[in-house]
Amino acid sequence: MTPESPISPPRLAQRFLEWFIREDLAEEVLGDLEEQFLVVLEEQSLVKAKLNYWYQVLNYLRPFAIRAFKQTHIMPVAMYQHYVKISWRNLLRNKVYSILNISGLAVGMACSILIFLWIQHELSYDQFHPHAENIYRLNAVAGGGEFKAAVSPAGMAEGLREEMPEIHSTLRLGGFDRRMAIFETEKEKYIEDDIFFADSNFLQFFDFPLIEGDKRTALYQPNGILLTESTAKKYFGDKEALGQTIMKDNQSPCIITGILADLPSHSHLQFSMILPLEMIAQTDPDLRNNVWDNFGFYSYIRFHEQAVNSPQKLKELVATIDKIYLDRSEQEIVFQLQALTDIHLKSEQQFDVPGHGNMQYVQILFLVAIFILLVACINFMNLATARSAHRSKEIGLRKVVGAKRSQLISQFLSESLIVSFLSIIIAVGLVYVLLPSFNDLSGKTLSFSLTKGPVWMGLGIIGLFTGLLSGSYPALFLSKFKPVQVLKGKRMMKGGNRAFRNGLVVTQFVVSLLMLIGTAVVYNQLHFIKNKHLGYDKSNLLYFPLSTELRNDKTSLESALMQNPLTSDFSLISELPAHLTSGALDLQWEGRDPNLQIVIPSIAVDDHFLEVFQIELLSGRGFSRSYSTDQSNFVVNETAVRLMGMTVENAVGKTISFQGQKGLIVGVVKDFHFKPLQYAIEPLILWWNKFYTGNGYAVVRAPARNTESTIEALKSIHTQLNPAVPLLYHFLDQDLDNQYEGEQQVGQICKLFAILAIFISCLGLYGLSAFMAEQRTKEIGIRKVLGANALGLVSLLSRDFFKLIAFALLLAIPIGWLLMREWLDGFAYRTEVSWWMLVGITLGLMLIAFLTVSHQVIKTALTNPVESLRSE
Amino acid sequence: MKETRLGDFEETILLLVGILGDEAYAFKISEEFEAQANRSVSIGAVHSTLSRLADKGFLTSEMGKPSAARGGRRKRIYSITAAGQKALVASRDFKLSLWKQYPGFSLGLDVGLTFG
Numbered sequence: 001m002t003p004e005s006p007i008s009p010p011r012l013a014q015r016f017l018e019w020f021i022r023e024d025l026a027e028e029v030l031g032d033l034e035e036q037f038l039v040v041l042e043e044q045s046l047v048k049a050k051l052n053y054w055y056q057v058l059n060y061l062r063p064f065a066i067r068a069f070k071q072t073h074i075m076p077v078a079m080y081q082h083y084v085k086i087s088w089r090n091l092l093r094n095k096v097y098s099i100l101n102i103s104g105l106a107v108g109m110a111c112s113i114l115i116f117l118w119i120q121h122e123l124s125y126d127q128f129h130p131h132a133e134n135i136y137r138l139n140a141v142a143g144g145g146e147f148k149a150a151v152s153p154a155g156m157a158e159g160l161r162e163e164m165p166e167i168h169s170t171l172r173l174g175g176f177d178r179r180m181a182i183f184e185t186e187k188e189k190y191i192e193d194d195i196f197f198a199d200s201n202f203l204q205f206f207d208f209p210l211i212e213g214d215k216r217t218a219l220y221q222p223n224g225i226l227l228t229e230s231t232a233k234k235y236f237g238d239k240e241a242l243g244q245t246i247m248k249d250n251q252s253p254c255i256i257t258g259i260l261a262d263l264p265s266h267s268h269l270q271f272s273m274i275l276p277l278e279m280i281a282q283t284d285p286d287l288r289n290n291v292w293d294n295f296g297f298y299s300y301i302r303f304h305e306q307a308v309n310s311p312q313k314l315k316e317l318v319a320t321i322d323k324i325y326l327d328r329s330e331q332e333i334v335f336q337l338q339a340l341t342d343i344h345l346k347s348e349q350q351f352d353v354p355g356h357g358n359m360q361y362v363q364i365l366f367l368v369a370i371f372i373l374l375v376a377c378i379n380f381m382n383l384a385t386a387r388s389a390h391r392s393k394e395i396g397l398r399k400v401v402g403a404k405r406s407q408l409i410s411q412f413l414s415e416s417l418i419v420s421f422l423s424i425i426i427a428v429g430l431v432y433v434l435l436p437s438f439n440d441l442s443g444k445t446l447s448f449s450l451t452k453g454p455v456w457m458g459l460g461i462i463g464l465f466t467g468l469l470s471g472s473y474p475a476l477f478l479s480k481f482k483p484v485q486v487l488k489g490k491r492m493m494k495g496g497n498r499a500f501r502n503g504l505v506v507t508q509f510v511v512s513l514l515m516l517i518g519t520a521v522v523y524n525q526l527h528f529i530k531n532k533h534l535g536y537d538k539s540n541l542l543y544f545p546l547s548t549e550l551r552n553d554k555t556s557l558e559s560a561l562m563q564n565p566l567t568s569d570f571s572l573i574s575e576l577p578a579h580l581t582s583g584a585l586d587l588q589w590e591g592r593d594p595n596l597q598i599v600i601p602s603i604a605v606d607d608h609f610l611e612v613f614q615i616e617l618l619s620g621r622g623f624s625r626s627y628s629t630d631q632s633n634f635v636v637n638e639t640a641v642r643l644m645g646m647t648v649e650n651a652v653g654k655t656i657s658f659q660g661q662k663g664l665i666v667g668v669v670k671d672f673h674f675k676p677l678q679y680a681i682e683p684l685i686l687w688w689n690k691f692y693t694g695n696g697y698a699v700v701r702a703p704a705r706n707t708e709s710t711i712e713a714l715k716s717i718h719t720q721l722n723p724a725v726p727l728l729y730h731f732l733d734q735d736l737d738n739q740y741e742g743e744q745q746v747g748q749i750c751k752l753f754a755i756l757a758i759f760i761s762c763l764g765l766y767g768l769s770a771f772m773a774e775q776r777t778k779e780i781g782i783r784k785v786l787g788a789n790a791l792g793l794v795s796l797l798s799r800d801f802f803k804l805i806a807f808a809l810l811l812a813i814p815i816g817w818l819l820m821r822e823w824l825d826g827f828a829y830r831t832e833v834s835w836w837m838l839v840g841i842t843l844g845l846m847l848i849a850f851l852t853v854s855h856q857v858i859k860t861a862l863t864n865p866v867e868s869l870r871s872e
Numbered sequence: 873m874k875e876t877r878l879g880d881f882e883e884t885i886l887l888l889v890g891i892l893g894d895e896a897y898a899f900k901i902s903e904e905f906e907a908q909a910n911r912s913v914s915i916g917a918v919h920s921t922l923s924r925l926a927d928k929g930f931l932t933s934e935m936g937k938p939s940a941a942r943g944g945r946r947k948r949i950y951s952i953t954a955a956g957q958k959a960l961v962a963s964r965d966f967k968l969s970l971w972k973q974y975p976g977f978s979l980g981l982d983v984g985l986t987f988g
Binding site for chain 1: 899
């Protein structure tokens, strides 16, 4: 029979029993009574059984069986007021200590709030689209997983939608080779290099709010374009922008049909304008033919609700897509569906939108935030326990007049909570002050506002967390004092307490050191990358993109550049060797394994390329106009030679075919870097640019110290050939440096916080040394009377601290070394964690620690012994 | 020092624990007591004695198996320890020696002994 059955013991009696019975007895007693109940029920009546049950329950009201009830207090409010008052008085009485404590905590909290804001921003990318969870981007994978690209063919989105009922709608963004355009209002010309061409359902697909214009029709005119609010302001000031006409690229008029609200900073798509794909439908070969073999579009797919409800289902959908593609094309390409909200942090795609985050950095910074809070909490714990001697009398007295341990614990916890919430208030102030500089540092536009609910919750959580964590040890430790011993005047400095405090100090310094070592290694690696010789000379290389006019008349450009000695060292190329993205699968050579899948990058160059970039030729020759066949010949790099199983010596003269073009290898160049240094050097094919139809760049090496005049010369050439457009030039070495912006920003953030962690740790150390010095005043006095000199005393007092720091160094250095080697392994070209760096950190930390401790120590050592020994 | 003498009720309960063996748990013991002594007792009283005996070290206990009649709850089975045995024997011997000294009842005692 179960208790739920109709005939069961009286509920009330059972509940009563459960309320007062000791927990460990409950099960057996309830069982026994139920058995008894059933027996009586069987032998007598239900009423009798119930009465008997009550009788038995009441008979369990015996001392052995009753649980220990906590005494409940009648008026806790007065008690809490008392706690607050005592905490406040304590804070005021030890001003130095309170300031150390609160400022340490506040700085720590401000740091973590800033980091959490950053993390929250990183994690919130693209979440604002109402159907974000159903939207995926179609990514292509070639070369057996080696080559992932964020792009897919023009015809695919629509083709998939027709065949797959799970798809709700699709959207393409494209025209990447035309992302730069010139727009002309009646007054002024503007160059925009971040425009997107989108399918007309852009506004229905994504949720970018339209301030002016009609969402349903805005993008459905072939020449109707959308501007963001700030772009519209730039063009028209305060005048009405909607309905105005602006001239694109000097030839096609566009009507502004909608004004978009400025984009949220956590959108992976950032643009100044959206133009309809319709506008280029007739001129873009991909769109005209709806191709399936050229990968030039971002395709977003929105599935129906619940269509992708499991990872399994997603796999099935991808398999379907692969199959549909296989039916249409001969290329061996598979696909990936990447969730919209993953694009920012978890993308390693080629051709992706710029400005990506990195999940690893989010995790690292999360740890940093927790570490900093921990370091700040440890400060509090340390200072509070160190000062416990001062408060032992208070605790003894409280116990004598009847305070319970739980009351003392809550007293100390409320003290630490008060301190932590005071610190939070200061921290919030600090955040407001520091946020603009933090934004500069991290390259973000984070905002902090107390009007949002979650912010309050977050602050509350941080406050509770630090308050409880930092108060826990003092609360548990101090409340343990035995009143008799304390009031007798016995010092409560047991070995265990000191060991614990030392452990805390060591932890603090280990954490700070790890951050310091990490920062040093990151900086070292960045320095290494920036100064690594790339295989070509990157200095003084100016480049500018070729606009349509220049592209169509390369000969005039070439002759104009050639005539001026400042610009005569030039080359026209298809892509910069900074972050090469293009590649093809179809390199053929004799003896190629037919199953091999490899994407080979390539650059279309001209005959000056090797000289301008100063790339070393290992054998053969570069392209030359004196050989008419060179237009179909190739120059390859060493890695490509190795891939094809040739040698530098015998490669020249071999026939290969690439991109459907057959030709000879005429030269082999030494490997040079054409991608960021995370990547190892891949095989590379250089081919003549005569057939290249894309945008391309002109690269000019300015004569040393003549950069300014070279720019002037370029400007005049540019104005002469293409008067409609101003010259837009860049320096290649600056671009190369910018590639490591993410690393640089994280490096800077880490540096800042490592310094702060050291600062907070030193605050703690200072407090601790002050306390120690105070405790040993009498001892020092006696030592001085007996003839100890100041130097000896300083070393005596600081020895303990140095032992701790030395121990922290012993722990932190190997851990830091291992961790950072792990991080460095992510780079194909990396430095080592060098010993001089570790030595530098060690010496630096020792010096800082000494300076921190010395003030108190020297003060104590120099005190006149009369002062310390006079009163007793 | 811990109290290790046996009270009268305690002695009875201790004996009942021995008699019941594997079935020695609070409810069974009180039932058995009622049957044998013809006197009613509450389970709580028995349980309290049992726990006192356990404190004195005369009994040990462990949780048994759950059973349906108890709503799936387990019972605590008690068993006598060596110290418990010793205390019982000592108590019997002490009373025996008293009976032996009691004039005119030695026969009755002998009869009683045969029952024992």
